[in-house]
Amino acid sequence: MATLHFYNTLTRQREQFVPINPEKVTLYTCGPTVYDYAHIGNLRAYTFADTLKRALAFMGYKVFHVMNTTDVGQLDSDADLGEDKIMIGVRRAAERGEKVTVWDIAHLYTEKFIEDRDSMNILPPDKLAPATEHVPQMIELIKKLEAKGFAYRTSKAVYFDVTKFPTYTKLSGQKLENLLEGVREEVVVDSEKRNPMDFRLWQLDQPNHAMLWDSPWGKGFPGWHVECSAMAMTYLGNHIDIHTGGVDHIPVHHTNEIAQSEAATGEKFVNYWLHNEFIRVDNVKMSKSKNNFYSMKDIVEKGFSPLDLRYLYLEAHYRFPQNFTWEALEGARSARKNLVEQMSMFLTLHEGKVPEDVSKNEYREKFATYLADDLNIPGALSVVWEVVKSSELSVGTKVALLAAFDTVLGLKLSEAPTLYSSFSAEEIEEILKIVNDRESAKKEKDWTLADELRNRLTEKKVRVIDTKEGTVVVPA
Ligand SMILES: [Zn+2]
Numbered sequence: 262m263a264t265l266h267f268y269n270t271l272t273r274q275r276e277q278f279v280p281i282n283p284e285k286v287t288l289y290t291c292g293p294t295v296y297d298y299a300h301i302g303n304l305r306a307y308t309f310a311d312t313l314k315r316a317l318a319f320m321g322y323k324v325f326h327v328m329n330t331t332d333v334g335q336l337d338s339d340a341d342l343g344e345d346k347i348m349i350g351v352r353r354a355a356e357r358g359e360k361v362t363v364w365d366i367a368h369l370y371t372e373k374f375i376e377d378r379d380s381m382n383i384l385p386p387d388k389l390a391p392a393t394e395h396v397p398q399m400i401e402l403i404k405k406l407e408a409k410g411f412a413y414r415t416s417k418a419v420y421f422d423v424t425k426f427p428t429y430t431k432l433s434g435q436k437l438e439n440l441l442e443g444v445r446e447e448v449v450v451d452s453e454k455r456n457p458m459d460f461r462l463w464q465l466d467q468p469n470h471a472m473l474w475d476s477p478w479g480k481g482f483p484g485w486h487v488e489c490s491a492m493a494m495t496y497l498g499n500h501i502d503i504h505t506g507g508v509d510h511i512p513v514h515h516t517n518e519i520a521q522s523e524a525a526t527g528e529k530f531v532n533y534w535l536h537n538e539f540i541r542v543d544n545v546k547m548s549k550s551k552n553n554f555y556s557m558k559d560i561v562e563k564g565f566s567p568l569d570l571r572y573l574y575l576e577a578h579y580r581f582p583q584n585f586t587w588e589a590l591e592g593a594r595s596a597r598k599n600l601v602e603q604m605s606m607f608l609t610l611h612e613g614k615v616p617e618d619v620s621k622n623e624y625r626e627k628f629a630t631y632l633a634d635d636l637n638i639p640g641a642l643s644v645v646w647e648v649v650k651s652s653e654l655s656v657g658t659k660v661a662l663l664a665a666f667d668t669v670l671g672l673k674l675s676e677a678p679t680l681y682s683s684f685s686a687e688e689i690e691e692i693l694k695i696v697n698d699r700e701s702a703k704k705e706k707d708w709t710l711a712d713e714l715r716n717r718l719t720e721k722k723v724r725v726i727d728t729k730e731g732t733v734v735v736p737a
Pocket of ligand 1: 290291292489514
């Protein structure tokens with residue numbers, strides 16, 4: 262089996278993956294702030310973490326995956342400014358004339374997140390951890406930081422002093438001096454703060470906040486960054502294999518997670534930091550002014566399946582920005598439909614037969630080699646189409662390979678509807694033979710024969726579709 266390599270943001274290098282404990286790979290993913298629907302950028306991040314987890318399983322690892330839901334404490338800005346996002350959810354509901362509490366908002370959008378996740382066949386984490394259920398662990402962490410001299414209290418908040426942690430910017434590769442100079446005067450909202458980059462561990466100056474907890478520093482609520490550190494270490498230990506998230510988390514959120522965790526424990530927090538790139542919409546950045554934060558609701562309302570969006574995500578490497586357009590989603594939909602229909606045909610042919618062992622198959626090896634190469638899913642997807650089109654592989658081998666590949670792709674291929682139930686196995690065999698003959702004719706540029714074979718397929722009551730992945734036939 263190919264050796265697994267990842268691009269590690271921390272070292273800016275492609276590295277061989279060596280788990281701390283091969284029996285249990287520990288994986289943490291930053292989850293949603295549950296005050297609104299997840300948008301397609303968020304959904305890409307979750308799909309990426311899902312394919313990563315599935316690929317690790319395909320490569321033989323057992324994975325323990327933790328994801329948080331932020332249901333308190335994330336302010337509207339990375340600079341410790343603005344409104345708590347959950348409160349924004351309450352305010353927006355009030356503007357729509359709905360009377361809801363912070364808890365209603367958190368509950369509602371956690372449910373919506375789970376619905377979106379399940380609809381895209383993203384596997385649930387082993388532990389989905391809501392921040393509000395882990396406040397004692399966060400308080401313990403802050404106490405440790407205070408005892409070790411990394412944290413200090415002002416009248417407004419408890420802060421982490423970034424100058425006490427010498428490698429504070431190691432993840433982003435930025436220079437702290439530049440960051441400190443770059444912070445504009447008006448961003449500093451607390452004059453007692455020692456350094457502009459110091460970040461909030463515990464908020465004290467919002468007595469009217471709807472979620473408050475007692476703490477050694479006074480009634481308040483935790484900062485956003487501290488929650489991920491506390492929950493990751495609660496369930497995965499002080500030293501974790503892989504942490505994922507969007508690239509937007511590199512300079513602040515993940516930088517702060519490392520600082521807090523490593524300052525508290527004196528141990529390395531995470532070995533491999535994997536970050537996915539942004540989604541752009543019609544080649545521009547998603548923004549409030551452009552109103553292009555599409556959610557799953559928008560996708561489904563336009564008649565697409567959540568799995569069409571999943572297929573679209575599989576078409577791009579996670580470390581490259583991906584451009585979302587409705588045309589691209591249409592392309593993904595037709596490719597997925599073709600794939601499902603081919604699988605349906607193979608399943609009909611193979612019905613009732615014993616599953617084949619493909620563990621040593623060369624296509625499986627090729628598929629794994631792409632996965633091992635920093636999770637090259639588009640490459641792996643090309644192997645899927647090679648298998649579909651192959652004229653050498655038996656139907657039994659195709660079914661077994663595609664089912665194995667689908668444990669990573671998550672396209673529910675084995676649940677393909679039996680579109681071919683009205684065809685006998687002999688008829689399908691015959692159709693497949695004509696398709697293969699036609700492919701060869703096309704390769705030899707014998708267009709007369711190719712046309713003749715197309716007509717024969719039409720007579721068999723199937724429609725021929727020439728796609729960029731090759732010829733597929735569907736029942737007419
Ligand atoms: Zn996080």
